[in-house]
Amino acid sequence: MKRSLGYIKAFVLVALIGLLYGFAEKRHKSREIRKVEVKFTDTENLYVTEEVVNKLLIQNNSAVSSIDKETLDLNRVEALLNEHEMIENAEVYLTLDGKLKAEVSQRKPIGRVVGNSSFYLDKNGELMPLSQFYTARVPLMFGFDGANVSKAYNIVNYIKNDEFLTRHITGISRLKGDKYILELRELDFELYLGDSSNVALKFNNFKAFYKKAQKEKKLDTYKKVNLQFGDQVVCTKK
Structure with missing residues (x-):
């Protein structure tokens, strides 16, 4: 009899705890x-x-x-x-x-297409609309549309991830045959990249050229710097 009474008390206690828990849970959800x-x-x-x-x-x-x-x-x-x-x-x-x-x-833009339709190219290579709240300071992209902008993604993404290039390159223009010309912030020579192949090699060559020409104070003497050949930098003087 005592054992049965103990079982009953235990059952009532468990039921009471469950009831209180359910009530508290319902009250919490309804807050x-x-x-x-x-x-x-x-x-x-x-x-x-x-x-x-x-x-x-x-x-x-x-x-x-x-x-x-x-x-x-x-x-x-x-x-x-x-x-x-x-x-x-x-x-x-x-x-x-x-x-x-x-x-x-x-989403993080890495380039801004300027033209009949304007939009960003984001870090994942996808089209991103312009924002009414903030304008990103990224390279401007000319001659692009939604159909061909992805072809320049590896160029723009490489620029975005390189401090030197981000500081100096302000724009990229697309030519026929998917060739590209880059615009520089303070220098007036034309930087011809060619196609989008061997981007790392071309930019490394450009940085080496820039460092050498700056040391020799010759950066203002060129009207065109050609990176398309990959293994060398070809310069045309003014």
Whole structure:
């Protein structure tokens, strides 16, 4: 009899704990979200603002306090953010104290196409629209469109990842046959790259030439520097 009574007490205790847990869980889910926090992984240049992300987070642009944890679909909100044309990746989660947080990584442009249609080329080689909030300081690209810009990706990406080239090269123009001419920030000679093959070799040759010509104070004496041959730099004087 005592043993049966003990079993009954244990069962009642477990049931009570389960009931309290369920009640607490339901109460937690029904609590309204009081605050939204947006964190950009790269805050230097904002191509999409916190206000825009906030509107996407609350889905219907209503007050944050009108949404409760139970009705909020985190997967849907995260998908909405990831579909935005300026966002590369977003992670959305809820905290125990009722905060809705989002960590956002923006897409990163490496070149800007200028012409009848203007857009960025991003670090993944994909087309990216211009932002109304910020203009990226990247090389300008002339003579390109959505169909051929990807052919110059390895050139623009190499420039973006090289400090020397980023400092000196301001533009790239496409010629017939997918040949390219590069524009320099302070020098007036034409830098002819040729096609997009052997980019690393051509740029290494250019840096060696630049260093030597600068030391000899001859940079202003050239009107054309040709890198297309890969194994050498051919210069034409003014």
